[in-house]
Amino acid sequence: MKKLVNSPVDVVEEMIEGYVMAHSDYMSQLPTNKRSLVTKKTDKNRKVGVLIGGGSGHEPGFMGYVGQGMADGVAVGNIFASPSPDPILEVTKSIDQGSGVAFLFGNYAGDVMNFGMAAESADLEEDIEVRKALGTDDVASAPKEEKEKRRGIAGEFFIFKATGAAADFGYELNDVMRVAEKANAQTRSMGVGLTPCSLPQTGEPSFEIGDDEMEIGLGHHGEPGIEKGKLESADRVAERLVQDILADEPLTGGDEVAVLVNGLGSTPRMELYIVYRRVQQLLNELGISIYRSYVGDYITSLEMGGCSVTIMKLDEELKQTVDHPVDCPMFVQR
Amino acid sequence: MEITAREFKTYLKNVITMVESEKDYLCELDRKIGDGDHGITMSIGFQAVRENLDHELAEETDCSKISISVGKTFLNAVGSSVGPLYATGFMRGAKQIKKKEVLNDQDVIAFWIAFGNGVKERGRAEIGDKTMVDTFAPFVDALEANGKGAEDLSTIFREAVTKAEEGMHSTKKLISKKGRSSRLGDRSIGAQDPGATSAYFLLVTFLALIEDLTQKAG
Numbered sequence: 040m041k042k043l044v045n046s047p048v049d050v051v052e053e054m055i056e057g058y059v060m061a062h063s064d065y066m067s068q069l070p071t072n073k074r075s076l077v078t079k080k081t082d083k084n085r086k087v088g089v090l091i092g093g094g095s096g097h098e099p100g101f102m103g104y105v106g107q108g109m110a111d112g113v114a115v116g117n118i119f120a121s122p123s124p125d126p127i128l129e130v131t132k133s134i135d136q137g138s139g140v141a142f143l144f145g146n147y148a149g150d151v152m153n154f155g156m157a158a159e160s161a162d163l164e165e166d167i168e169v170r171k172a173l174g175t176d177d178v179a180s181a182p183k184e185e186k187e188k189r190r191g192i193a194g195e196f197f198i199f200k201a202t203g204a205a206a207d208f209g210y211e212l213n214d215v216m217r218v219a220e221k222a223n224a225q226t227r228s229m230g231v232g233l234t235p236c237s238l239p240q241t242g243e244p245s246f247e248i249g250d251d252e253m254e255i256g257l258g259h260h261g262e263p264g265i266e267k268g269k270l271e272s273a274d275r276v277a278e279r280l281v282q283d284i285l286a287d288e289p290l291t292g293g294d295e296v297a298v299l300v301n302g303l304g305s306t307p308r309m310e311l312y313i314v315y316r317r318v319q320q321l322l323n324e325l326g327i328s329i330y331r332s333y334v335g336d337y338i339t340s341l342e343m344g345g346c347s348v349t350i351m352k353l354d355e356e357l358k359q360t361v362d363h364p365v366d367c368p369m370f371v372q373r
Numbered sequence: 374m375e376i377t378a379r380e381f382k383t384y385l386k387n388v389i390t391m392v393e394s395e396k397d398y399l400c401e402l403d404r405k406i407g408d409g410d411h412g413i414t415m416s417i418g419f420q421a422v423r424e425n426l427d428h429e430l431a432e433e434t435d436c437s438k439i440s441i442s443v444g445k446t447f448l449n450a451v452g453s454s455v456g457p458l459y460a461t462g463f464m465r466g467a468k469q470i471k472k473k474e475v476l477n478d479q480d481v482i483a484f485w486i487a488f489g490n491g492v493k494e495r496g497r498a499e500i501g502d503k504t505m506v507d508t509f510a511p512f513v514d515a516l517e518a519n520g521k522g523a524e525d526l527s528t529i530f531r532e533a534v535t536k537a538e539e540g541m542h543s544t545k546k547l548i549s550k551k552g553r554s555s556r557l558g559d560r561s562i563g564a565q566d567p568g569a570t571s572a573y574f575l576l577v578t579f580l581a582l583i584e585d586l587t588q589k590a591g
Binding site: 241263 | 397403407408409410412414416417447448450451452453454455456457458495498505548551553554555556557560
């Protein structure tokens with residue numbers, strides 16, 4: 040596949056350089072680690088630091104969500120690979136104001152180990168209290184009774200948003216984590232893949248799929264999903280995704296939700312809105328109202344084709360977090 | 374047998390060469406059950422180790438310090454799940470050979486037992502989970518069973534690496550229980566685990582060093 044890069048080995052470093060140059064009013068790169076980025080804009084009420092991170096290749100995830108109202112800092116890994124403990128620890132030291140730091144990341148073996156090692160070092164070497172909340176929103180990745188094994192996909196956006204807002208409300212670490220965990224518990228996603236992406240270093244497609252096929256339940260690194268089938272219409276796909284999400288967490292008339300239809304990288308907004316249309320129709324038919332909706336590329340997989348649907352069930356507190364304004368380089372909400 | 378710091382570094386350089394030549398194969402294995410980057414990750418990590426060997430470690434003669442530095446360098450370069458796993462192996466191994474400039478047979482055996490056990494502990498995986506533990510665990514068992522015996526290191530290590538190879542091949546018929554591939558369920562059957570494969574490369578490269586040194590001595 041064609042890529043607009045210089046050398047495949049430099050893509051992450053050069054992306055970060057460009058990002059910091061383009062958004063120098065928002066971001067700074069720590070002198071101690073070039074994979075550690077922190078915000079220049081912080082709400083004055085905020086006591087608890089919010090750290091996000093993961094592999095690159097998911098832009099705007101994750102560095103695009105560092106700024107006012109969301110995360111204070113990010114540790115950037117190689118493509119689709121967890122960052123190592125060092126950049127995580129450097130960000131932690133930089134954003135801690137003495138009230139502790141929340142680590143938010145997706146539930147993947149590598150992230151669990153690296154963020155875990157960084158949290159241990161923060162505690163033992165720096166005396167910083169760290170708490171972790173893992174995104175486990177992908178209903179296709181494990182059955183309901185093994186929810187703790189599920190991976191995090193686009194629903195992580197809602198977790199970052201809710202946690203960032205809770206931090207801006209001036210909450211202490213315990214309450215910030217309570218909101219983070221509630222946001223994750225109330226959030227469910229499922230995706231569909233149409234075309235693979237390719238890593239710059241190999242150029243090989245991340246999975247094999249026929250021209251007339253789709254993969255339901257695909258992971259956002261191209262991990263195979265739960266079934267491969269003939270490509271269907273946007274309405275049928277939307278119905279399937281919503282149906283599986285609701286089967287996992289039944290919603291009833293009167294419930295209010297936030298919805299995210301997320302593009303995986305190369306799917307046009309046109310198609311995402313066609314999917315969104317059917318999602319809203321389905322939910323409205325059940326008497327469920329959509330409190331706020333998001334449609335676009337929020338957490339991608341390089342140039343993968345396809346989308347995911349995420350539904351977060353809201354209570355009064357989560358509604359406040361959804362409404363909270365955000366000003367980040369790749370996401371603004373007034 | 375005695376392995377000097379210089380020979381330990383030769384081993385690491387041989388691993389770097391091995392990883393480069395098997396990079397595409399490891400990626401191909403990973404594409405079947407993961408995200409297809411295991412070869413790249415190993416290459417990024419060991420290229421950083423090469424830099425480390427050429428510069429910071431160029432004059433280092435303490436085998437444990439070399440091992441610690443290699444582990445840290447690998448971890449920082451890759452993160453991922455492989456980073457903490459192999460880094461823990463190198464660190465735990467280093468503990469067994471503190472301040473040694475020359476490794477004898479028992480040092481080598483202790484190093485590799487600690488290495489394999491370190492990976493297992495960090496990954497919290499068991500035999501049969503379709504991970505690098507399927508390579509390391511039978512290897513460690515063989516070293517523990519035969520390590521105190523009368524046979525020479527070359528024979529003991531060769532037998533252990535044979536067990537490692539069997540372990541690696543056994544991952545083909547297993548259902549993955551750890552890491553990204555564990556979401557595949559039955560669909561992971563038939564594919565050899567890339568981590569178990571790179572683990573085998575690490576071990577078979579060390580066996581080659583031992584056999585080479587044995588030959589020279591003989």
